[in-house]
Amino acid sequence: MLEKLLSDNYWFMFMQVVMTTWFMPLMLFSRLRNVSNSYCRSHMSSESDEVSSLFVRRYLTLKIMTLLSLLLGLAMVGHAYFSGTELLDWDNQAGLVVLFFIALIPGLWISKVQLEVTDIIFVKSSSIRTANLVAVPWLSYISKTIIALLLLGQVLFVSSILYFIENPFRGFGGYTNLFGLFVMNLIFLVMCYFALTHKKLSTIEDPARRHLIKAKNLRSSLIAWTVAVFYLSLSLWLSGLALKGYTLLLQSLYLQFVVFLILSSVALPNFERTESNLTT
């Protein structure tokens, strides 16, 4: 049984279910709770109890949601495993995407809790807002290494498409892939723009701390963008080289990474870490 599990594609499907529906939501919820409690204790002691009790109430619901998501995911993969079919008796690639969406259900709940906490902090925070009076160039938020990697990924993907147009494989979409790249770039550009301009951070009084948090949010978006471009190139090559088994593994790992990024982004910024960065 174990041999069958390891020799087939099922092991990473089970791993995706456990990681994305159970381990990641609970781990990141606990991070959100610790960061929020710690921030409220040090900056807004009067609201500390309100925030802690909110987390106690929401944790129970989250546990039920993650358990249901886990059971649903395990049932899907278990059915495919024991009947020897593809996921949902349909298609493994599509099934992995369905598992990905199931994993987002607890993520939506964490996002709701995060909004509730932010509202408490936003409403109860001081009415004083502070900002720097000098222009901060947007380049100061960005790591040059990530930008170089992103550009490299774009060049790699476009070159791969041009190569496969000359040497096509079955199912290759041709120039449509370039349109896909354009749309993806547009989506990530919008994400980066909102990472720099969203107003929720205005309640943080110290502009230097705000700068660090924005840089961190932007870095997350850029990393997701870079990984997405490399993932597309790699999956193109795996399909071109007829290594479909690896394509599925790669897709599963990529989807786990995306779930991790989405769940991480709903957790409040790590104030303690930015505080220590400010002093160094």
Added chain:
Amino acid sequence: MSNPQISINVSSTEPIFEQLVSQIKYAISVGDLLGGDSLPSIRQLAADLGVNAKTVAKAYRLLERDKVVVSRGYRGSFVHIDAKSNLTIDIKSWLKDELSKDIERYRDSGATDSEIRIAFSNAMHGKS
């Protein structure tokens, strides 16, 4: 030199755009901002302060009018090279002085305060 900062109170009765104008003028008067220094973009400042971009744009427009700030299109807004000497321009008190003189003239010619108010309102809104 440390970065000059601006602090506003969103609960204050003083309008936010006026707080922005007075604080930017103050930063120039004490030498925190010098002629030619670049200012944050309207969107950036609005996001940092959690206020509407139109509010910041209004403050910048008033500062441009007073020749304290100069806008250079896509390159952004900068402190006017003569900003410090232009700080003394107080258009509000100039307006008040001029209007007081005019109102005195209208009263002398027999117009009542309500007639003056209605005529002023009609003139402002282009009514006959």
